[in-house]
């Protein structure tokens with residue numbers, strides 16, 4: 001990844017600005033009539049075909065607990081996870097921002113600013129320890145921002 005520009009917006013912890021952009025933020029999503037407390041709960045549960053284990057993840061009090069259950073390899077990971085995980089994340093993040101007005105307005109208000117998940121240990125979804133990670137979550141947020149701007153423009157037509 002190229003180095004960040006000066007107007008880059010970083011997000012990660014729930015105690016930092018733009019916490020609403022994190023998958024740990026308390027904005028639920030609904031898929032197939034089932035409500036998930038956060039994007040993180042949904043994303044972690046989708047790693048597994050085991051319905052009971054998915055439910056266990058959904059019932060976690062906190063997203064960090066959902067993530068911990070999702071990190072286990074005692075329950076088999078679905079075989080196609082690496083192929084489907086980006087699409088699952090995109091669908092969940094889009095659903096979150098279409099469902100909840102407050103984070104949607106915050107996201108639309110960032111204009112064209114680059115968005116980066118400042119995750120120190122994650123060079124896939126975030127920028128990783130050296131800041132040069134793939135930042136897939138930030139990229140998804142920028143794509144979702146474009147979709148939301150189109151939604152808003154269509155409403156005005």
Ligand SMILES: Nc1c(N[C@@H]2O[C@H](COP(=O)(O)O)[C@@H](O)[C@H]2O)[nH]c(=O)[nH]c1=O
Pocket residue numbers: 012013014022023024040043067070071117119122125137
């Ligand atoms: N925000 C945030 C994290 N980042 C989130 O972790 C998820 C990646 O999970 P996995 O693909 O299983 O490694 C993804 O949703 C990413 O945004 N991790 C944390 O431990 N704490 C946090 O506050």
